Amino acid sequence: MTEREIFLRHIGQTSPNPLLLNIKSAKNIYLYDEQGRQIIDLCSGVSVSNLGHNHPTVVQAVKDQVDRYMHLMVYGELIETPQVQYARLLVENLPDKLNSVYFVNSGSEAIEGAMKLAKKYTNRSEIISFWNSYHGSTQGALSILGDLDFTRPFRPLLPDIRRLDYGQIDQLEQISERTAAVVIEPVQAEAGVIIPSKQYMQRLRQKCDEMGCLLIFDEVQTGFGRTGKLFAFEHFDIVPDILVIAKAAGGGMPLGAFIADKKIMDVLSKNPPLGHITTFGGHPVSAAAGHAALKVLLDEKIIDTVEQKGQLFIDLLKDHPKIKNIRGIGLLIGVQLHDASSMSRLMEIFVKNGLMTDRFLFAKDMFRIGPPLIITHEQIKQVAQIIRKSLDEL
Secondary structure, three states: OOHHHHHHHHOOOOOOOOOOOOEEEEEEOEEEEOOOOEEEEOOHHHHOOOOOEOOHHHHHHHHHHHHHOOOOOOOOOOOOHHHHHHHHHHHHOOOOOOOEEEEEOOHHHHHHHHHHHHHHHHOOOEEEEEOOOOOOOOHHHHHHOOOHHHHHHHOOOOOOEEEEOOOOHHHHHHOOOOEEEEEEOOOEOOOOOEOOOHHHHHHHHHHHHHHOOEEEEEOOOOOOOOOOOOOHHHHHOOOOOEEEEOHHHHEOEOOEEEEEOHHHHHHHHOOOOOOOOOOOOOOHHHHHHHHHHHHHHHHOOHHHHHHHHHHHHHHHHOOOOOEEEEEEEOOEEEEEEOOHHHHHHHHHHHHHOOEEOOEEOOEEEEEEEOOOOOOOHHHHHHHHHHHHHHHHHO
């Protein structure tokens, strides 16, 4: 059988019509298929590959750590240098009250851990989330996900979940003394890049303080420079009680974390001990890769260029007649078409023209522009030309 046939027969499928690109190598912003054709990655593995593919510093960190050791023991029992170094670098670049890092495997697990932490710390059960939010595919994460079509087949899910309309300041009054936590994306990604007002976010922070509940920011997609700040909460001059990270956190390796004040985090260590436990969370190789990637991001001041690059994309595309609207913050950009029914065909045309991107889960009339943050201005101009050409072919 060919690899394509094996893939379709023996790999669990996530959609009826997978892309079926057979990628043999990747470097910088480029993917290379089995024919050696160069394809520009405009998706970054959904905000994973912020430094592009095969970054030499990250690759070397992985190789060096593999030579030392890989898995040792269930996370949290042994002092492992990659975890310690990475945790220190993270908290050095976060507000003072985000000083304790719990490493896990993924964004979904980080959300699960954050929800458990909030319930145990507050001794409350209600979790508030938002319509059109996406937080992962595990049972707890699905319970707070904001789309009923995604959750209906898997019911019953967690009880005591309340959903609000994102950005509606009057609905924040539903946060109460029963609420353990509010889980929110500081920018709704899968809804098509919805950016709330600073007034809304600051009122949310104030209301959580008034009610004694925890504010959890899901920065799985928006973290590590994607929006033009190291983390998106910096745009709103507020600080969450728990910060959830993943995707780019591992520099291309699987890694997630939830971060809080140590006085909050410590409740997971007792009554009972092992309140949250993970075998492979904070894997030493992943932690080494994430540490190296964050150092590159900071030392080379890559984030300083992100807002300008995002604006260049918008300026080069906004006048195309088939584009209805563009919403963006940094290099997280959603492009809305007048005709949503043509989106599937456009994805095919993009691939034919050497470009790979994706749609948003809850905005079917939009496609994503989320390239590696290292993309150059010249590469942006090239990508914009391909996008315009592809739109013309529709």
